[in-house]
Amino acid sequence: MAWILRLVKIGAEGEGPCTDVMEINRPDDLADIATLGLTLAEAKLLLAGVQRKIVAAQARDHAVRRPECPHCDGVCHVKDYRDHAVATLFGQVTLRLPRFRCAACGGIEAGIGWPPHCRSTPELDRIQAHLSALMTYRTAADVLGQLFPVDVGKHHETLRRHALKVGEALGECAVIRPETAASAIVVTLDSTFIRSCAEGGRHLEVRVGNVETASGGRQVFGAVAKTSTPIAELIGRNLDAVGRTEDTALTAFTDGCPGLRRSLADAGVATPPMLDWFHIAMRLQHLKQIAGALSADDPARVAAKAVIVEEVERLHWRIWNGKATDAQISIDRIRAVMHHFQGEPDQRRSTAPSRKLWTALQALDGYLTGQSAWLVDYAERHRAGLRVGTAITEGTANFLVNRRMNKSQQMRWSRRGADLLLQVRCALYNGTLGSGFGQKFQPANDTYPQMAIAA
Numbered sequence: 001m002a003w004i005l006r007l008v009k010i011g012a013e014g015e016g017p018c019t020d021v022m023e024i025n026r027p028d029d030l031a032d033i034a035t036l037g038l039t040l041a042e043a044k045l046l047l048a049g050v051q052r053k054i055v056a057a058q059a060r061d062h063a064v065r066r067p068e069c070p071h072c073d074g075v076c077h078v079k080d081y082r083d084h085a086v087a088t089l090f091g092q093v094t095l096r097l098p099r100f101r102c103a104a105c106g107g108i109e110a111g112i113g114w115p116p117h118c119r120s121t122p123e124l125d126r127i128q129a130h131l132s133a134l135m136t137y138r139t140a141a142d143v144l145g146q147l148f149p150v151d152v153g154k155h156h157e158t159l160r161r162h163a164l165k166v167g168e169a170l171g172e173c174a175v176i177r178p179e180t181a182a183s184a185i186v187v188t189l190d191s192t193f194i195r196s197c198a199e200g201g202r203h204l205e206v207r208v209g210n211v212e213t214a215s216g217g218r219q220v221f222g223a224v225a226k227t228s229t230p231i232a233e234l235i236g237r238n239l240d241a242v243g244r245t246e247d248t249a250l251t252a253f254t255d256g257c258p259g260l261r262r263s264l265a266d267a268g269v270a271t272p273p274m275l276d277w278f279h280i281a282m283r284l285q286h287l288k289q290i291a292g293a294l295s296a297d298d299p300a301r302v303a304a305k306a307v308i309v310e311e312v313e314r315l316h317w318r319i320w321n322g323k324a325t326d327a328q329i330s331i332d333r334i335r336a337v338m339h340h341f342q343g344e345p346d347q348r349r350s351t352a353p354s355r356k357l358w359t360a361l362q363a364l365d366g367y368l369t370g371q372s373a374w375l376v377d378y379a380e381r382h383r384a385g386l387r388v389g390t391a392i393t394e395g396t397a398n399f400l401v402n403r404r405m406n407k408s409q410q411m412r413w414s415r416r417g418a419d420l421l422l423q424v425r426c427a428l429y430n431g432t433l434g435s436g437f438g439q440k441f442q443p444a445n446d447t448y449p450q451m452a453i454a455a
């Protein structure tokens with residue numbers, strides 16, 4: 001069996017000429033499941049064929065037009081023809097397009113509204129950016145080449161260039177304010193690090209965060225420090241995008257970094273930010289794990305371990321209930337019995353739990369002292385149904401940055417490259433990239449940060 005795919009142009013004056021795109025052959029029987037319907041290779045050929053024919057027809061129609069001169073209303077004549085090679089999602093097309101000259105003033109007019117030096121369609125750029133936001137440039141190039149008849153522009157460097165171009169354009173978009181104002185917005189700001197590709201520079205600081213309204217509106221944002229994306233402005237844009245007005249009550253959470261607090265203040269968040277419970281919970285969780293691993297090989301150690309485990313629980317309770325000033329009591333009680341673990345041997349692959357506990361305790365002590373002004377009664381907030389920390393359960397930083405720019409993947413980044421790709425990644429999750437799929441945040445999945453509370 002064979003099919004001919006034929007394109008027929010329908011114009012105002014009825015059916016126009018038709019043209020054959022391709023022939024598809026199939027066996028007469030269904031003996032082999034692999035011959036059922038179109039194959040991917042055929043579908044790609046088909047798409048590329050249709051694309052070429054349609055573009056050629058569009059170019060022919062364009063060439064018979066005689067545009068009016070934009071400068072003097074004179075009539076334009078064809079001056080000469082130029083070839084334009086344009087990469088599309090369905091293959092590269094070459095158009096022979098006229099350039100026009102005004103008979104009256106001599107002005108040159110192309111008659112097309114394309115951006116200068118345009119070599120690809122916006123749809124291809126956007127799909128390339130979309131895939132690049134989710135996977136490495138190489139993998140994205142591979143996926144694109146597997147599924148679409150892209151013959152040029154599938155080199156990973158091209159994908160990178162287009163992704164960064166889209167990232168740059170996103171920063172220049174005007175904020176679209178929602179119709180309804182938000183009565184309250186919670187903003188969370190956090191920071192993480194990625195590896196730098198610059199010589200001598202080991203890490204780049206990345207600031208990430210999210211804004212949320214009570215009705216479930218949510219946006220994530222991020223920026224690499226010291227780039228053309230100022231974080232305070234970015235926070236402001238995101239607050240506006242979820243409906244901030246002068247009357248909106250703003251609540252902020254941070255990981256405790258003074259720089260982040262300054263950025264929040266610069267963005268117009270007047271009330272002092274609270275220390276995100278998520279960050280405290282992570283430290284307490286760490287402490288609990290170490291305490292549980294202490295050796296209990298003699299009665300004295302059994303008793304000491306029981307004291308420590310209990311005091312770590314109490315420490316958790318105290319901080320959760322806004323009694324962080326009493327944390328010192330627990331820390332002192334733990335220190336008082338730690339001598340029982342002197343000489344505890346290092347384990348096969350790591351240092352002794354008692355030494356780890358000592359280090360973690362010192363760190364927590366310093367952290368609580370430094371952050372005391374920003375600790376609140378988390379239990380009280382929780383009972384009142386208020387947020388105690390970051391709403392994206394695994395942490396915005398991990399969610400936005402680490403999954404694509406992960407340190408463990410040995411990826412190295414330029415400051416600008418990481419920043420612009422992060423803009424694409426945020427837009428993708430916010431549903432503002434414009435490719436119509438990929439939006440993650442709906443009011444329905446606006447759940448309470450269970451993990452942060454349970455830890």
Ligand SMILES: [Zn+2]
Pocket residue numbers: 069070071072073074102103104105106107
């Ligand atoms: Zn003219």
